[in-house]
Amino acid sequence: MAGKIKVMIIDDSALVRQVVSQALSRDPGIEVIATASDPVFAIDKLRQAWPDVFIVDIEMPRMDGISFLRKVMTERPTPVIICSSLAENGAQATFDAMAAGAVTIITKPKAALKSFLEDASNDIVQAVRTAARANLRALPRPGTGNLTVNPFHRPKLSADAVIAPGAPTAMAKTTEQLIAIGTSTGGTQALEAVLTRLPATCLGIVIVQHMPEKFTAMFAERLNGLCDIEVREARDGDRVMPGRALIAPGGRHMMLKRSGAQYLVEVVDGPLVNRHKPSVDVLFRSVAKFAGSNALGIIMTGMGDDGARGLQEMHAAGARTIAQDEASCVVFGMPREAIKLGAADEVMGLERIPEAMMAYTRSAS
Numbered sequence: 001m002a003g004k005i006k007v008m009i010i011d012d013s014a015l016v017r018q019v020v021s022q023a024l025s026r027d028p029g030i031e032v033i034a035t036a037s038d039p040v041f042a043i044d045k046l047r048q049a050w051p052d053v054f055i056v057d058i059e060m061p062r063m064d065g066i067s068f069l070r071k072v073m074t075e076r077p078t079p080v081i082i083c084s085s086l087a088e089n090g091a092q093a094t095f096d097a098m099a100a101g102a103v104t105i106i107t108k109p110k111a112a113l114k115s116f117l118e119d120a121s122n123d124i125v126q127a128v129r130t131a132a133r134a135n136l137r138a139l140p141r142p143g144t145g146n147l148t149v150n151p152f153h154r155p156k157l158s159a160d161a162v163i164a165p166g167a168p169t170a171m172a173k174t175t176e177q178l179i180a181i182g183t184s185t186g187g188t189q190a191l192e193a194v195l196t197r198l199p200a201t202c203l204g205i206v207i208v209q210h211m212p213e214k215f216t217a218m219f220a221e222r223l224n225g226l227c228d229i230e231v232r233e234a235r236d237g238d239r240v241m242p243g244r245a246l247i248a249p250g251g252r253h254m255m256l257k258r259s260g261a262q263y264l265v266e267v268v269d270g271p272l273v274n275r276h277k278p279s280v281d282v283l284f285r286s287v288a289k290f291a292g293s294n295a296l297g298i299i300m301t302g303m304g305d306d307g308a309r310g311l312q313e314m315h316a317a318g319a320r321t322i323a324q325d326e327a328s329c330v331v332f333g334m335p336r337e338a339i340k341l342g343a344a345d346e347v348m349g350l351e352r353i354p355e356a357m358m359a360y361t362r363s364a365s
């Protein structure tokens with residue numbers, strides 16, 4: 001993008017508008033061209049200048065953020081960052097906002113807001129830079145949105161913090177095989193596009209989608225109603241079996257375990273890995289360790305590099321590995337980092353991934 005990234009902030013909190021504006025203005029590559037206390041004021045200002053990125057609250061007077069977002073995505077699609085509290089009673093509203101096509105969520109607390117925003121200033125800048133590069137053409141509308149949480153003020157630990165590296169303990173090639181998927185920004189639409197095209201005969205699937213607590217169950221339930229396969233939020237001890245996709249719960253890590261010839265998932269607490277919980281690296285390392293060549297690993301659209309090293313470990317353990325290509329990604333972060341590491345056997349567009357999964361399923365039978 002040539003020139004500065006132009007940002008408009010729409011939030012009924014004067015404090016949020018002030019602190020976020022100050023944080024962004026310290027970056028020479030970003031310019032806050034306007035702020036507004038609600039979307040109606042914003043619409044007046046948009047007649048003079050249109051931003052490259054919006055930062056929008058949900059609950060505002062006169063027009064809510066969801067209605068404004070839908071208007072923007074219909075009339076002039078532009079990257080939108082949702083800046084909202086994720087209180088339980090607001091979870092559905094936030095989910096609806098992301099379903100309308102927002103790129104990511106900034107979670108803001110109800111208390112100590114000023115200090116939080118100041119501490120997270122570097123991450124706010126990074127969120128804007130990432131949103132400005134988002135490929136909105138890869139966002140199907142209507143869709144399920146890009147429900148991911150921007151990982152503000154989080155330490156970047158590796159998978160070592162949850163699961164130790166070590167020699168693979170996977171059995172030789174068996175008929176008990178599985179597919180592991182990791183994704184983030186743009187992943188909710190990508191997963192819908194993939195899972196709705198799979199028959200019930202598909203191998204068992206384990207999935208990490210970066211998503212906050214309270215949202216994964218809602219997301220899994222929605223997909224379950226659209227798919228031939230069973231889709232559900234994973235519970236500790238769930239068996240990985242054909243025709244079933246298990247989505248790691250928000251706020252918990254999910255790992256693969258082996259019990260005899262069967263594969264189960266273990267859902268555990270633990271520190272953030274690559275600033276995420278659940279982490280793709282944690283899942284992929286466990287798949288490398290306990291499934292080895294009995295697995296297919298797929299890394300899809302998402303910001304950052306979570307999953308890249310885990311996919312490399314799966315590749316080294318004999319698994320087949322796929323990365324989504326840049327053209328079909330909303331954000332080509334995670335797949336790009338995996339490709340740079342040489343972790344992907346093949347790079348392909350989103351539309352080819354379901355058939356690749358079924359081809360792998362047929363080869364396993």
